[in-house]
Amino acid sequence: MEILMSIVIGLLFASAVYLMLSKSLLRIIIGTGLLSHGAHLMLLTLAGLKRGTVPLLGENAQAYTDPIPQALILTAIVISFGVTAFFLVVAYRAYQELGTDNIDEMRGTETDD
Amino acid sequence: MINLLILPIVIPLITAVILMFFAKKVTIQRWISAISMTGTFITSLILLHKIDQNGIQTLNLGNWPAPFGITLVSDMLSALLVATGSFIALCCILFSFGTIGRAREKFYYYSIVQFLMVGVNGAFTTGDIFNMFVFFEVMLMSSYVLMVIGGTKIQLRESIKYLLVNVTSSALFVIAVAYLYSMVGSLNMAHISERIAEAGQPGIMTVVAVLFLIVFGLKGGIFPLFFWLPGSYYAPPAPIIALFGALLTKVGVYSILRTYTLFFYHDQGFTHELLIILSLITIVLGSIAAIAYKDIKKIIIYNIVVAIGIITYGIGTMNADSLSGSVFYLIHDMIIKAALFMIAGVIVAITGTGSYQKFSGLIRHYPLLGWIFFLSILALAGIPPLSGFIGKILIARGGFAEGDIVGALVILFSSLFVLYSLMRVFINSFWGDPKGSKVNSNIGVSKLLIPISVLMIASISYGVFSEHVNMYITQAVDVLINPSLYIEAVLNK
Numbered sequence: 001m002e003i004l005m006s007i008v009i010g011l012l013f014a015s016a017v018y019l020m021l022s023k024s025l026l027r028i029i030i031g032t033g034l035l036s037h038g039a040h041l042m043l044l045t046l047a048g049l050k051r052g053t054v055p056l057l058g059e060n061a062q063a064y065t066d067p068i069p070q071a072l073i074l075t076a077i078v079i080s081f082g083v084t085a086f087f088l089v090v091a092y093r094a095y096q097e098l099g100t101d102n103i104d105e106m107r108g109t110e111t112d113d
Numbered sequence: 114m115i116n117l118l119i120l121p122i123v124i125p126l127i128t129a130v131i132l133m134f135f136a137k138k139v140t141i142q143r144w145i146s147a148i149s150m151t152g153t154f155i156t157s158l159i160l161l162h163k164i165d166q167n168g169i170q171t172l173n174l175g176n177w178p179a180p181f182g183i184t185l186v187s188d189m190l191s192a193l194l195v196a197t198g199s200f201i202a203l204c205c206i207l208f209s210f211g212t213i214g215r216a217r218e219k220f221y222y223y224s225i226v227q228f229l230m231v232g233v234n235g236a237f238t239t240g241d242i243f244n245m246f247v248f249f250e251v252m253l254m255s256s257y258v259l260m261v262i263g264g265t266k267i268q269l270r271e272s273i274k275y276l277l278v279n280v281t282s283s284a285l286f287v288i289a290v291a292y293l294y295s296m297v298g299s300l301n302m303a304h305i306s307e308r309i310a311e312a313g314q315p316g317i318m319t320v321v322a323v324l325f326l327i328v329f330g331l332k333g334g335i336f337p338l339f340f341w342l343p344g345s346y347y348a349p350p351a352p353i354i355a356l357f358g359a360l361l362t363k364v365g366v367y368s369i370l371r372t373y374t375l376f377f378y379h380d381q382g383f384t385h386e387l388l389i390i391l392s393l394i395t396i397v398l399g400s401i402a403a404i405a406y407k408d409i410k411k412i413i414i415y416n417i418v419v420a421i422g423i424i425t426y427g428i429g430t431m432n433a434d435s436l437s438g439s440v441f442y443l444i445h446d447m448i449i450k451a452a453l454f455m456i457a458g459v460i461v462a463i464t465g466t467g468s469y470q471k472f473s474g475l476i477r478h479y480p481l482l483g484w485i486f487f488l489s490i491l492a493l494a495g496i497p498p499l500s501g502f503i504g505k506i507l508i509a510r511g512g513f514a515e516g517d518i519v520g521a522l523v524i525l526f527s528s529l530f531v532l533y534s535l536m537r538v539f540i541n542s543f544w545g546d547p548k549g550s551k552v553n554s555n556i557g558v559s560k561l562l563i564p565i566s567v568l569m570i571a572s573i574s575y576g577v578f579s580e581h582v583n584m585y586i587t588q589a590v591d592v593l594i595n596p597s598l599y600i601e602a603v604l605n606k
Contacts, residue, residue, distance in 0.1 A: 020281070025273070032280045039287040046295035069294070072243055076287050079250045083283075086254070087276050090261055094269040106270045 005045040012038035025091050025101050032087065036080040040073045117163060118170045118187040120156040121195050121234040124149055129227035139218045143210055146223040150203040153230065157196040164192050165585065169592065169602035171240065179604045180304040186240035186603055189589035190440060194237045194367060197444050200571065201359045201451045202230050204564040208455050209352040211561050212462065217263050217350075225262070229255035229356065236364050240603055242293065243300045245368065246286050249332070253279050256361060259353045260345065271348035278341040282331035289324040296321070303603035306375045306596050314379035322377035322384045326369065326391075333365025334421050336395040343402075346414045351458020354410070358417055359451035363443060366421060370428050370439065374593040381431060388429035393523050395422030400530035404537075408467040409457045412534050413450070416493065419527055420446040426520060427508040435511025437590040441582075442504030445575060449493050449500065452568040453535075456486050459561050460542065463553045469538045474547030481562060483543040485569055490539060492572050494532035500576035 012034050019031030047069035053059045055067035095101055128149035135141045164170055170187045173179060187195075206226060213222060232252025239245050257279075261272040294300060296318065297308040309318060330338045342362070346354050369388070377384050399418030406412050424446070427439030457467070459482060464472045476483040488499070495501035505524060512521030542550075575582060592598050600606070 020277070028277060032277070032284075035281065035284045036287075039284040039291070042288055043291040043294075046291040048295070068300070069291075072290070072294075075243075075247060079247070080280075080283075083250075083254065083257075083276075083280055086257060087273075087280065090257075090269065090272060090276065093261075093264060094273055097264070097266055097269055103273075106273065 001049045002045055005041065005049065009038050009041050009045065012041070023102050023104055025094070025103055028103065029084065029087055029091060033084060036076070036084075040076055040080075043069050043073050043076065115172060117156065117160050118172055118185055118192075118238060119174075121153050121160070121199060122185075122231055122238060124153045124156065125227040125230040125234065129224045129231065132224040132227065133221065136221055136224075137219055139215060142218065142223045143206075146206050146227060147203070149227070150199060150206055150230070153234075154196065154199040154203055157192065157199050157234075160187060161189075161192045161196055161585070164189055165588070169599065171603050180299055180301045183244050184240040184301060184303075184603055185238050186302075186599070187238055188592045188599060188602075189585055190367075190370075190592065191237040193440070193444060193585060193589060194363070194447075195234050197447050198233050198237070198360055199230065201447055201568070202226065202233075202356065204451060204455075204568050205352050205356045205359075207564040207567075208355065208458075208561060211557055212352055212458060213350060214263075220262060222259075222262060225255045225258050226356065229259065229360070231255075233360050233364055237367060240302050241300050242302055242305065243290055246283070246290060249286065249364070250283060252361070252364065253283070256357065259356070260349050262353075263350070265348075268348045271345045274341055275345040278331065282328055285324065285331070286328045289321060289328055292321045292324065301603070302371070302375060303600040307600055307604070309376055309379070310596075314377065318377065319380050319383055322372070322380075323387065325372050325377075326384070326388065329365045329368040329372070330391070331365075333362045333369065333425075334395075334418055335425055336391045336398065336422075339395070339399075339418050339421075342418065343411065343414050346417075347410055351454060351461070355451045355454035355458070358413070358454050359447045362417060362421055363447055366424050366428075366443060369425060370443075370593070373428055374431070374436070375596050375599060378431070378596070385429045385431055388425055389517070389520060392422045392426035392429055393520055395419075396426070396523055396527045400527050400534075403534035404530060407470060409460060409469055409538050409542075410454075410467050412538060413453050413457055416453075416531055416534065417450060419531055420450070423505065423508060423524055423527065426524060427511060430508070430511045430515055430517065430520075432511050432514060433590060433594060434507050434514060436593050437583075437586050438504045438507025438509075438511055440504075440586050440589050440593075441507060441579070442501070445492075445500040445504055445572065448568055448572045448575065449489060452485075452489050452565055452572065453493065455561070455565045455568070456482065456489060459556075459558060459565070460486075462556050463558070464542075464550065469542045472542055472550045473545035474543070475550045476543040477547035478550060478552045479558060482558060483539075485562070485565060486543070487539055488569060488573070490532065490535040492569075492576065493535065494528050498573075498576055500572045500579075502576060503579045 016031045016035035019027045052063035052065040053061035055064045172185045174183045235248035334342045399415050403415040424439045427435040492499035495505045509521040509524050
């Protein structure tokens with residue numbers, strides 16, 4: 001199971017890198033979204049996908065899944081959510097002000113202000 | 114008082130929240146933020162004194178015993194950095210009063226600066242690797258806002274790049290933590306160190322060490338990873354870059370210092386050698402770029418790159434001399450870079466341009482500014498009575514002791530380039546024909562000089578009383594060389 005997950009995560013990273021190297025700003029932001037998906041899945045996978053019930057003490061089970069990576073992922077998700085929201089708004093403002101979505105045209109010389 | 118070490122995190126946090134309620138009342142905001150940052154600075158000094166008396170301070174949040182809960186650890190190194198950081202933030206806040214402008218001040222500027230300090234102080238103090246990630250994000254999120262606040266074209270353009278680089282490096286940080294967790298099964302830094310020592314750092318752990326170097330190198334700006342820094346630091350106004358240049362990259366350097374002395378010190382032939390090579394290339398490229406530009410802000414930005422290289426070279430060499438040199442140089446560089454960026458901000462405000470060829474003879478109208486600038490250049494280059502000397506000489510001595518003559522010589526020669534790069538600015542803009550400049554009466558330069566002179570006095574006394582400072586630095590380096598001291602303090606052995 002871990003091997004399958006690793007391959008899928010690898011594909012996510014590959015598409016994230018591909019998108020982040022493109023010229024359109026929106027594609028770059030989609031790439032960062034995929035990148036954080038990959039990172040979160042990786043956190044889940046690397047901590048082990050052994051069988052066990054959900055981490056609720058009410059289940060009274062023999063074995064539980066590891067609760068720590070789940071807490072870490074939850075934290076990382078809200079952080080990347082906040083950053084992505086901010087990034088999208090900055091991209092929107094930049095589109096309004098600079099009038100372009102092309103990252104190549106956002107090159108500035110030293111003197112203009 | 115056991116909660117002392119959390120105060121430098123909590124005071125700015127509460128202040129930031131309070132400041133949100135007074136968004137439109139600029140005078141109240143200024144008072145509150147200046148007073149609370151003074152409070153943070155004073156508590157950090159008390160903390161410093163307490164560590165000097167009683168050794169490493171730890172605090173288990175919520176009374177959970179050490180490896181299970183989050184532990185805050187304040188050893189001498191982190192306390193010194195927290196104190197320096199708060200001091201610089203205080204000066205930057207005072208400098209902001211006259212320079213940042215009402216529009217930005219009404220838009221939660223002081224609140225965000227306080228949040229930035231929460232992140233910086235937290236990252237210096239935490240003893241948990243994932244908590245460090247969270248404090249990094251607190252710091253970065255505030256820095257994103259500070260970078261774009263005001264919304265000019267250049268700020269929007271550069272903050273997109275800055276955001277993209279840091280989002281990527283944060284994802285890499287999560288991945289690095291995931292790898293580390295899968296191998297050692299712990300997040301507490303002392304516990305991780307112990308488990309890595311038990312396993313003797315197998316090859317895969319060295320891979321994680323390099324991954325951490327990439328993550329922190331992206332934050333700190335070492336050789337192949339500093340591409341984002343010159344553009345991004347060029348965009349925001351002077352007090353904000355002073356904060357960034359003094360604090361943000363140094364948090365990355367501190368993290369390299371912490372992980373490479375606490376976690377990954379078993380296979381030094383590979384990891385530390387890599388760090389040395391990267392640092393030397395950083396220094397060389399930074400020096401070349403510092404003399405290539407004619408814009409004062411660019412020159413100082415590339416001097417950050419040179420300084421980062423010098424500090425990481427000391428970390429890579431990893432003996433007592435070079436480590437204490439790195440700590441000396443780290444603190445010196447935080448203070449002097451803040452002062453230099455403020456001076457550059459004042460010069461740009463007076464003349465309206467950053468290019469030093471477009472004006473001359475400023476010393477006729479602004480003598481005090483000129484002499485402070487002159488002193489800060491000498492301190493940056495490392496002229497003996499001033500603050501940059503002792504750190505650099507210790508790092509070079511550490512390099513010679515390890516037989517790395519090329520590296521130590523590169524460190525020493527880089528001083529020459531640093532001195533030349535800024536002295537050229539001084540000679541061209543302050544000397545010469547006074548007709549090239551005129552008094553700009555719109556700016557109260559004498560008021561702006563107060564925080565700059567405070568920083569310069571701190572820098573000079575740091576150099577003159579280096580014997581006294583050395584007591585503290587020695588304690589900081591003891592913990593870096595013997596990770597067992599850190600582990601024992603955290604895990605209560």
